[in-house]
Structures are given as structure tokens and as C-alpha cells.
Amino acid sequence: MSFPRSGRCHPFPGHSFGCNKNKSFYYWHVFVKDLKPDALYGYKVYGEYNPSKGYRFDGTKLLLDPYARAVVKGKNYSRAAAALPGTTPLMP
Numbered sequence: 001m002s003f004p005r006s007g008r009c010h011p012f013p014g015h016s017f018g019c020n021k022n023k024s025f026y027y028w029h030v031f032v033k034d035l036k037p038d039a040l041y042g043y044k045v046y047g048e049y050n051p052s053k054g055y056r057f058d059g060t061k062l063l064l065d066p067y068a069r070a071v072v073k074g075k076n077y078s079r080a081a082a083a084l085p086g087t088t089p090l091m092p
Contacts, residue, residue, distance in 0.1 A: 015030055015032060017030060040072060041065070042062040042063055042064060042065070043062070043063040043064075043065065044059055044060075044061070044062060044063070045057055045059065045063060046059040058085070060085075060086055060087040061082075061087075
């Protein structure tokens with residue numbers, strides 16, 4: 001999911017990943033044509049939610065890229081709200 005730098009909170013359409021095309025060893029990757037270098041983006045990951053097995057997938061959450069060079073948060077960001085179940089509102 002990527003966002004324009006114009007301050008809007010509405011994301012551009014998402015991109016799907018496939019194991020054969022977008023995964024090398026342990027690393028997921030994607031090339032997004034025409035994406036600007038200063039684009040804001042995050043991941044939505046879907047899968048099993050079973051903490052006893054170590055699976056905590058929540059497709060409603062926007063995840064950070066662990067290899068990102070910088071992290072940007074809006075002035076209304078709330079870590080407490082982000083930790084709650086369900087969708088966290090996108091705030092500039």
C-alpha cells in the first residue's frame with residue numbers, strides 16, 4: 001500500500017506479491033513502476049492468527065518495512081491505538 005506525499009491519507013491501489021516472482025530466499029521484494037523515491041508505503045499481510053504457534057497476522061494493520069531507511073508518522077499518530085485490534089485510522 002503506498003501513499004502520495006501530498007498529505008492526503010488515501011492510498012494508491014495495492015500490489016499483490018507472489019512467492020515465485022517476489023521472494024528471494026527469506027526476502028520479499030517488488031518493483032512498482034513510476035513510484036517516486038519519497039513515496040510513503042507499508043505492507044498489509046494476511047494469514048493465520050494463532051499466537052500459540054507464533055502467528056499474529058492481522059490484515060487490518062499497516063506494517064512497517066523492516067529495511068526502510070526512515071519512518072514517518074503523522075502528528076496524530078497513537079501507538080496505543082495502533083496496538084488495538086482492528087483498523088487504525090490513517091491520520092496525516
